[in-house]
């Protein structure tokens with residue numbers, strides 16, 4: 001049973017809450033004192049919990065403590081919304097603590113953790129409270145169930161100080177007989193799954209309006225997932241697989257199988273698997289209060305496509321809202337996902353979310369086997385499954401349909417008069433120019449916060465992940481204008497050839513460009529040399545932040561803590577660069593300096609977490625770039641442009657680079673150790 005700490009109190013890991021007797025669950029009331037004694041043995045502090053008038057939890061308790069919890073299920077979303085409101089409604093931190101302690105012992109642990117996390121992210125008075133890393137609260141959502149068993153065994157038998165890291169095998173969910181398994185290192189990467197969970201925590205689609213309605217959140221839903229598909233396709237080409245097929249025939253058998261080999265510590269049940277060639281069915285599951293036909297999804301798709309091709313949507317009042325060049329994509333993002341900001345959920349439905357639900361119940365659509373949902377039903381686990389990418393490729397196709405209706409960018413719009421990118425080079429210490437080196441690396445993560453065992457102490461697991469050598473971009477820019485200029489440097493990378501080994505046409509190539517970095521530059525008159533390290537990327541967060549789980553990993557100073565929670569969102573730095581190939585994978589690096597006049601947002605981002613803004617935005621701020629997300633690759637090319645070379649204006653440059661993969665595993669970094 002996970003222990004999901006109610007609050008992480010810095011330096012107070014050996015503390016217990018002094019819980020008022022009436023807060024205890026009925027079954028524990030008679031033995032309340034014994035419980036306190038048992039868990040208080042090695043406590044060095046009892047944290048007082050004030051008595052407040054306790055809120056009725058009502059139907060929040062309908063989700064039993066040993067069930068699984070999914071935000072994609074309308075019933076679960078509804079009760080989550082209620083619990084978040086309860087937590088947000090507490091008048092001060094003291095009341096919140098008291099309420100959380102009371103709810104903790106009654107409410108489903110996943111539901112509790114999610115709602116408290118959302119509340120802590122959004123309450124002004126909890127900005128300095130640290131959210132524990134989700135992997136240390138719920139390791140069962142990320143790790144092979146056999147490893148969890150070994151962790152428990154080691155924690156019980158081996159004294160703290162003599163424990164050695166437990167190694168997670170690199171290939172545990174399938175063998176190479178399954179060609180999709182070539183991508184397991186990407187799909188099952190801990191950092192990627194943590195990013196995805198965190199993104200959806202920061203951008204919930206249902207909660208109080210003030211929580212959901214963040215700047216351009218619909219557009220960011222489109223762009224962050226478009227980039228996931230671009231990155232996945234890039235990895236597929238590196239592994240001799242073609243781009244992912246979108247899931248377009250919803251009534252045909254699905255050939256991709258997936259056996260997650262995860263056990264839920266909360267339900268003590270295995271996450272369901274999917275065998276090959278299963279077919280989606282209509283869902284009738286009374287306990288989950290859900291009835292959903294596959295045909296509904298098809299109808300929603302057609303209505304959404306109609307809106308795209310007529311250029312407007314109909315809202316609930318019957319008014320017509322145009323899908324404009326700038327805001328249309330944001331409306332569509334909210335409509336397709338859907339979020340409570342959708343202009344009309346009755347008409348355009350809940351397409352993307354219900355796709356997750358239909359797929360996640362494919363093995364037991366009418367609950368006759370009493371099975372819960374598969375990994376597609378949870379944002380913490382969905383990216384493990386190959387079907388995730390087929391579903392999101394379908395979703396992205398619809399967004400692209402809209403983008404294809406927009407006017408193309410003219411050379412005048414794209415250009416930055418007087419500014420010429422002369423050259424760009426990738427430099428690695430002691431390495432070949434324009435070559436990026438990738439390899440395997442092992443790292444250790446402490447799981448002890450999510451496991452309830454005596455005696456306490458750290459238990460590390462060791463996992464193997466992709467990694468690359470840090471490198472530097474060196475960009476030579478000429479500013480022939482009068483005086484200094486400000487620009488935004490936009491760096492992308494894409495494979496040079498398609499899956500047949502042919503050069504791309506621009507129409508396809510543009511969707512393959514993966515954002516690597518974006519940053520403001522000051523250009524003095526004349527020649528400029530810009531150098532930028534790969535570790536500064538605007539899409540990633542450092543390894544330590546993805547896996548932050550010990551206090552010594554935290555940034556120092558109270559001011560930084562507010563940023564810290566939000567900043568758990570970010571693509572993991574170790575996955576910035578796709579795997580490449582042993583004999584070098586040919587790519588094209590793209591650099592553009594756009595005119596800051598067209599990019600700028602008047603705001604300060606001082607003190608706010610702003611280092612993973614490209615996929616995550618910036619906490620409590622506007623999205624830090626005025627252009628459409630994905631610019632300049634978000635639209636069809638102008639007439640006459642068939643290749644990336646023809647697309648370029650003077651302020652852009654493309655350079656051939658290669659990603660060289662070395663099939664070697666480097667020794668562990670000791671993450672989270674003193």
Ligand code: CUO
Nearest residue numbers: 196352356379382
């Ligand atoms: Cu992130 Cu489908 O939205 O999982």
